[in-house]
Amino acid sequence: MRPLAVFLVVFSLFLTVGIILSAANQRAHLLETVDAHLEHETALLEAVIHADLLKHDLTKLQSDLTMFGTEDRNITQLSVTAENGSVLAGYAREQPLLSWLYKTRRISYDNGSYVTLELVYDTGPDEKGITAAGRRDIALSIVFAAIMGAGIWLVLRRTAFMPLESAVRERDQLNATLEQRIAERTTELMTANAVLQQEIVDRTAVEQELLVKERAIAASIEALRMSEARYRMIVENISEIIYMISFEGDAPHGVVVFVGGQVETIVGYRGMDFLSDPNLWISLIHPDDRASVRETTRSLLASGKGGTREYRMRSRSTGEYLWLEDKMVPQVSDNGVVTSYFGVARDITLRKEAETAAQQNITNHKKAEEESRQSYYAQFAISTLLQLSLEDMGLDDILKRALDIILATPWVSFESVGGIFLAEGAPPVLVLKVAKGGGGKPRQVCSRVPFGACLCGRAAAASEMVFAREVDERHELVCGDWGPHGNYCQPIFSGGHVIGVITVMLKAGHERNSKEEGFLNAVAFALAGMIERKRVEDERRKLIIQIQATMRDIFHSKREWQETFDSISDMISIHDEKLRIVKANRAYARYFGLTPKEVINKKCDELFLKTTGVLPTCPQSEALARNQPVSQDATDPDSGRTFHVTTFPYVFPDSDARGVIHVARDITQEREREMRLIMSERLASLGQLASGVAHEINNPLAAMGGCVDGLIRRIRKNEYDPEVFMRYLAIVKDEIARSKGITTDMLSFVRKSSYERSSLDLHAVLDKTLEIIGFQGRLKTVSVVRSYDAGLRPVNGSEGELRQVFLSIITNAIDAMDDAGELAVATGIEEQSVWVLISDTGPGIPAIHHGRIFDPFFTTKAETGGTGLGLAIAARIITGYNGSIRVQENAPGAAIKITLPVA
Structure with a gap:
């Protein structure tokens, strides 16, 4: 009996080990099946997450994760984590885990950025089923071993022990044989019946187990169908184009096996159109982009790595090309060969247009910088x-x-x-x-x-x-x-x-x-x-050289020189290096009531300016210091006569001593005639305005002087009345502000003489010009009539130049009226031009002068110092603005009309 028992124990252990190995194999197969299922699930989920991240829609991302987790009862946790460790979205099911499967996937998007997808799958229910089945199999093996042991024991007993017992029993009791056989037969029948009952129980258990497995398979198939429907709904409603191209056939560029998403909305073709025509996809790509698309496909096949590419695809509805950004994810077989790839393409036409507009802005900015x-x-x-x-x-x-x-x-x-x-x-x-x-x-x-x-x-x-x-x-x-x-x-x-x-x-x-x-x-x-x-x-200069040459000739013939020297109407004197007079003509001596001999050895400033010593601006000193001619104007304080003084460096022929020749010409009546040779009309106008400023400032200075005198008298009398002091000081402050306003207006006229052009209001320029002329006091007896067009459009020009134009014309008009009369200033619009008409009530301009009035140096005011440059400069400025200036008939008086293009 002992060997039999050992045999039964070993046999039972053998069956148990086989059942355990079978259960382990089933568990491994289950894990492989679950892992493959999760790979497929995470690949689809990656496309959805990638689309949500490109749109930066975290709410949609959270919604997609929640929907995915709730529909699969075995998924207990889902999360999307950014590079910095922060969780962008997640889902978790509160249930205890006996065993689980952990999956992660790294998803790149938006030029190198990435997130990590983490998934926890609960394998406990499946493993619990496998464990229960193993336990049943072990129990069955033990029962089977017991039955086998009983059968062997019966066989041994029947073949070895029964003959011996029969002999003993035959010897001891022949009658007990029949009863023993009946008992044995009854035992055999009962044993057989028990075995049959056990087999029935085992078969029922196996059938029940098969039924459970069939239900589990049906549930898995239903879950798979629901998962496919869920992802088909996601694919069909996503805003991008999702497609799959397979390389398992003979087509060199692959075959489109799936197209979904908004393909019909974006390019106007249905997914079935691409499946029925393998060449439709590549034919819609812009001819210039097809080579790069093929190259990226070849690179994908060679490297097995995904990537992003951009290309243009023609829209069926508009016929125009749209820019697409295509994200490719390859599917690699076990031997490392790319069998297909998934793609997510989205419309980036607006972004490309924005990039083009930004590039155009950069180009325009560079162009402006270059200009x-x-x-x-x-x-x-x-x-x-x-x-x-x-x-x-x-x-x-x-x-x-x-x-x-x-x-x-x-x-x-x-x-x-x-x-x-x-x-x-x-x-x-x-x-x-x-x-x-x-x-x-x-x-x-x-x-x-x-x-x-x-x-x-x-x-x-x-x-x-x-x-x-x-x-x-x-x-x-x-x-x-x-x-x-x-x-x-x-x-x-x-x-x-x-x-x-x-x-x-x-x-x-x-x-x-x-x-x-x-x-x-x-x-x-x-x-x-x-x-x-x-x-x-x-x-x-040639004239000066001729005079110097003439002077040298005069020294060779004293009488001829003296007669010529004395006959000159200008005052001429010759001075030595110490500025003493060594020679003077009659005109020079006569002006001082002396003879030529009486002025010898005297200095010019002793006679002319009634001073002793040399003035800092003495022309003789400057001529000696600079060794070149010097000219300046001087005024005699006694007679009020103005002289144009010119000094020339001179070397005495007898001793080589240095000296100067002093020529003074009375220019009181013709000062302006000489100034036109050395000054521009603009400087002459500014000189006139400066005198007007001095006159205008005299009034506030007089008021301030009176207040100061009153304050001094009160101080001397020790009368310190704060109210009176404050009233006087307030007057002084107001007059200072008035003076400052006058000087500011004048400085604005000078400083704004820039040649930079801008949009100008002609009415403001005209009013400012009249205001500055008013500073001279020349409008006190002149009636100014303004007839401005309220709808006058601005012009493009330099304020300083236009002020100079109006200043020259208005000053000429006032001069023509002898500072008394009516000055009319009118403006208006003619098509795309504006005009300014300035007229006076003076004697007018003779018709013979109309053609020459704008020529340089032409003037009718030579006796009063007119330069003849003012209107010539004005005409040049207006012509430079593509405008016109002309004389109009205006009896009585003169009228000048200026036309300028509008800005």
Whole structure:
């Protein structure tokens, strides 16, 4: 019996181990099945989370996680964690966990940012079922082993023990054999019946177990169906296009096996259209983007890594191309081969348009910066040119420096070759004064150019700029040394006449540039005044040289010199280095009631200014110190006569001693006539206004002086009345504010003489001009009638320049009326222009002068010092604004009408 019992125990253990191994295998298979199911679930969930993150919709993300978790009873926890560890969204089910499966997935989005998806799956219910089945199998194995043991025991007993017992029983009791056999038969039947009952129980248990498994499978199938329906609903309602392309077939670029989302809303095609036509997807992509799409697909197959790409796809509804951003996620087989990939494409057309608009804004900003830089260099060049006029140098030197400045300006595309011509002779011919680059031959070829010949002559004859992209038939004076080139030829105007031409060389094929033309026109405008002024100075210098030469000749013939010297109506005296008079003509001595001999050894300031010692601005001292002629105006305090005093450095021929020649001419009646040769009309106007300011400020100064005197008297009397003091000081403060207002208005007139143009109100400019003229007291007996158009539109111009124009015209009108009469100022609109009409009740302008009134130096007020520059400068300014200025008939009196384009 012992060996049999051992055998049964070992056999039972063998069956139990087999059942345990089978249960472990079933558990492993279950975990693999659950893991594969979770991989599929997390892949779909990743697409949903990626779409929500791209839209930054955390509420939608939380809703999607909650819906996903509640529909699967085995999912106990879901969470989406950002890079910094913060939980963006999550879901958790409150239930105890016996065993679980933990899954994580890293999801990238938005150019390198990523989040982590964490999922906990409860495997307890499934493992509990497996454990229960194992226990049943172990119990069955034990029962089976017991039955087998009983059967073996019966067989052994029947084959070995029964014959011996039968012999004993036959020997002891033959009659008991039959009873024993009946008992044994009864025992066998009962045992067989028990075995049959156990088999029935076992079969019922197995059938029950199969039924439970069938129900579990049916529940799994239903859950899978519901999960598929849920994700199909998500895919169909997501705002992006979701698709899948498989590479398991023969198509080199893959086959579209699934398209969902808003594909029909975005591109106008249904998902079935892409499934029925494998080439539809690639055919809708913009031809310029197909190569890059194919390249990214090849890279995906080669690397097995996902990525993001952008391309354009044609919309069926509009026919236009939309920009799509495509996020690709590859599916890799066990052997590392990409079998398919999921894609999520969203419409980024608006973002692309915004990026294009932003890039355009950047381009416009850079363009504005470049224009500002060009404007700065142009203004710097013009300013440098204008500073040359203040330096003491000859006209040729000024032109040479001016040409260097023109060719060295950074932003223009000029070559380092150019020249400046001046018109000389009658008929005028262009004479090359300065040139740079090109060598000697070009100077010989272009030394004299007739009007109408070659490019420069054509520019002078036509009075307009001539441009050439390259050497053409107009380029008659061709020099081979220059090679292919182009040219700008800008005429220089003065008083409506061409006085010269600026030419600069360009590279062959250079396109015409309006900004370069404007720069050359501005340079020509600045040079025109400098050339005219230098020509006048040269003429005057020649005159001075002639006088000096004449003086030297006079010393060689004393009588002839004395007669000539005394016959000169100007007061002339010769002074030694100590400023003592060594010679004087009759006009000089007669002015002081003396003879020429009586003024010898006297100093000029002792006679003329009734002072002793040398004044700081003494012209003789300056002429000796600077060794060049010095001119200034002086007023005799006794007679009130004004003299123009000029001193010339002089070397006495007998002793080489230094001295000066002093020439004083009475300019009381013709002061303004001489000033037109050395001053601009603008400075003359400002001088007149300065005297008006002094007159206007005298009134508040007188009031303040009276208050101060009253305060001093009270202080001397020890009468300190605070109320009286406060009243006097308040008067002084008010008068100071009044004086400050006057000076501020005057300074605004001076400081606002900028050439920068802006939108201007002509009524404000006219009122300010009349206010400043009023400071001079010249409107006290003049009636000003304003007829302003209330709807007058603004103009684009420089306030300083327009004030100068109105100041010249109104001042001329007041002069013509002898400071008494009616001055009318009217404004109005004509189409796209505005006009200003200024009229007076003076004697008017003769018709014979209408054509010359705007010519430089033409004046009808020579006896009162008119320069003839005011209206000429006004005409040049108005012409520069593309406006017009003309004389109108206005009996009695004169009328000048100015027309300007509106801003």
